[in-house]
Amino acid sequence: MSAHVDTDKENSPSMSDKLDTFKAWAQVDDSTLNGGQKLAVKYFMGAVILFIFQILFGLLAAAQFIFPGFLYEFLDFSVNRMVHINAMILWMLYGFIGCTYWLLEDESGTEVVGLKFGVLGFWLFSAAITVVVLVYLFIQTGAGNDTTLWLINEGREYIEAPRWADIGIVVVMLIFFYNVVMTFSKGHWSGIAGVLTLDLVALAGLYLAGMFYMTNITHEQFWWWWVIHLWVEATWEVLVGVIMAWSLMKILGVRRKIVQTWLYIEVALMFGSGILGLGHHYFWIGTPEYWLTIGGFFSALEPIPLVAMVVHAVYDSGERSFKNMNHPAMAWLIAHAFGNFFGAGVWGFMHTLPQINLYTHGTQWSASHGHLAFFGAYATINIAFFYIAIQHWRGNVWMGGGLQNAWRWKWALALLNIGVLGMTIALLIAGYEQSFIERAIGGSTWGGYFAAQSHPSFISAMNWRMFFGCITAAGLALLVWDLLTIGQGETRKAEVIPQAG
């Protein structure tokens, strides 16, 4: 309990009281969590709140494709879309940091070193995000000078956060990194720990590549992709590999040796294809022609590790006849394996070769790929972890077969997956249409662009996207309800899965 008192010192009493009231209402019990896990659940709650923001602003932006006058000059598309994608990146980062803190004590065999700083980091990060979002919403843009880039908005997709916030993010990441490394050093290292640590070095280091202003847009986009691509197509993929490896050991009881061997294979395949696969962003930004070959070749290899992950997850589950102690988490892990393969792998591969990318680059094709890939690769595994966390937080309750109100998690799973898949297909149709009408025929002129935007198949695609966006939102609402209630009143304890070898 002492860790609990320590961690809440930084909060104002009222905030602490409110949290206690919430915990009592949600029937969760901090005493069942270790120090790292107490911090992890803070991150998970933050992640869910940001997830809600992501979907809300996504719906607003989707509506503006159908009704362009909607919120015009009040909350323009640029603002909604920025909040939509930033909230997404951030909730996934919150989830990953939470997952890491969750498994840290278990994996290292000791208490988290510097937990107080970790908690401070969480509140700093959350306060900074609140300020950044308020500025995005109420100030929106500024004059074309450095003050704007430092205080309001850097205007670079995905990493719009103003420079002061960039520095804050680096500080928070350094605290996080310190805690991870020092904890493993104090306890013991493992294969999972080693991969995790090296991956976090890369993840934090790469962010620095996005913190400079450059007038030469070719150079600017070159470094911008270092951050975006090497995050989402390399270091994040390895990070979820780590989380997946640990989860399979915990909820399926797979042997550590097998899991770690797989993890190394995945790292080799992921970095072997993903690092030079960066070249598929260097086809058309002014960079030399050799990137067409390098980017095309290596990015075509990128699906291979994702196939390996599907095989890994399905094989291990099948071998144990899907016998596990957390059914919703297991279902979301399987959704992750397939979602990652289809969203990141197949959807990425479909338009990654330069011969087709010449026509698909910068169309709704990318949006289609983006929706399925971010959801399939990252949203799913974070949601799986939310279920692992809530199971323990409610006192390690039963979450196997015959769970009360199991329809909720099943329907949340179904609605979220159907919703995102529906949006993906709608955007794909829009992307195909744009590639033909705007790109191949219209030559990407403004006339060509608007001809494609007015085409009946594009308009109906946008309507379907809106519809499936609402399905996704319904799935999210159900997911939140389920997380707040699942396992409440459950008297059975979780099934004990023996850890092999």
Add this chain to the structure above:
Amino acid sequence: MSETPQWASESFWKKVAVWVTAGSFLILVVLTFDTLKQTSAGGNRVPAYSVINQNIDYQFDKKLNKFMPIIGAEELLFGQKFSEQEAEELVTLGKKTTQAKNCMNCHTLLGNGAYYAPDLTKAWLDQGWLTTELREQQMLKFLMDPEKNARTFGTNRKMPNLGITADEAKGVVAFLKWMSSIDTNGFPYNFTTIEAEDE
């Protein structure tokens, strides 16, 4: 159970992971140096900022089998000849304005960004500005009051008023003119320029 063969062992794959990662990263670093050198402003691929003093077009090159920027004779912007330094300052103001106004979350630049508004890679060369004589003024008017000068092509999707000043608008036009001169390996394909219209 028989012993794990070497090729399936944890230690073997650990070494493979380390070597593959280090090797790939090393290649990336070497290519990065080369790419940055080849694409610094003033080179063949990314022209100097003073290219805004010249005529720029974009045509299909039969020999290379792709569209290529064509840098032509002198054609001043705003009737003024900019030194290299002045040109860089103006393009910098334009670039910062495009970031400060968050252009990229509606438009794409070099094909990257959002898909709610047209690509800006070759916006300087777009036929939508009617004639090369009218172009500069049309662009300035549009940037400073996009609502009144809306060009929605019947979609009713209007650019909002972003409070762009006259100086910033000039900077943005200079930035767009300079960007249209970058050799983008033939992207976008099949783009018919305003110059072609004039001929």
